[in-house]
Amino acid sequence: MIGFLRGTLASKHAPSLVIDVGGVGYELDAPMSTFFKLPAVGETVMLHTHLQVREDAHTLFGFFSESERALFRSLIRVSGVGAKLALAILSGISVDEFQRCVQAADTSVLVRLPGIGKKTAERLIIEMRDRLPDLGVAPAVPGGIGVPGEASAVQEAVGALVALGFKPQEAGAMVRKLPSEGRTAEDLIRQALQGAAK
Incomplete structure (x- = not known):
């Protein structure tokens, strides 16, 4: 390993x-x-x-953190959750927020993530409740440098969102409604995911 x-x-x-x-x-x-x-x-x-x-x-x-890896490993043990969906969950919600949702049995945030319906959200809460003590929470670390060029940043952001489970048209709409001037792909992806979670 x-x-x-x-x-x-x-x-x-x-x-x-x-x-x-x-x-x-x-x-x-x-x-x-x-x-x-x-x-x-x-x-x-x-x-x-x-x-x-x-x-x-x-x-x-x-x-980046051991807590992210621990959550990923726990998620892929849940029935119906594969690696791609686990990555999408980690991309759209922090370990802290995921823990809060499970502890409060709050499905409203989880169903906004790509690929998560109400039944999957309920199953995640039930199956993850007993595994939460195994997850450590690491502090956020700033950083990240993107690819220069507005067009390539938009294309990369759309491609990343599609890879995370969003439909191409949906991903394109999410990114194109954001101001792209001077933004990196990481900026656009972050804002698109934040917008999807609202």
Whole structure:
């Protein structure tokens, strides 16, 4: 099992990134909560990892904090929640807020996340209630540098939202209603997700 990777951030195109560790490029998928905290390409980064092994693929996931990874691991054990949906949940809600929703049995926030209907939200609350004590909460760390160019930032933001489970038309509408001048893709994705959660 690969517990963490520390190396040079070689590329980042949400939701995927590549870390160069001693000349080997490890490709990872990560939630937007992690993307917002990544340094600039070429700088050193350390991410906690989870390796998913299936018959057709070995997929590595990266997380900025251990609490994010712990929540991801708990989520994928819930019936009907796969890795893609778990990443979408982590991209749209913080570990703190998710804990609050589960403790208060509040489905209203969860159903605003892509791919989460009322039944799935209720199942998450029931199945996650006993697992919450295992999740630590890490403080937020500022950071994140985007890709220059308004057009490429919009395209990257739309692509990331589609990868997180939004329909292409829905993702396009979410991003295009935001002012894009001088904004990075990470800015646009963050604002689009915040708007979807309201």
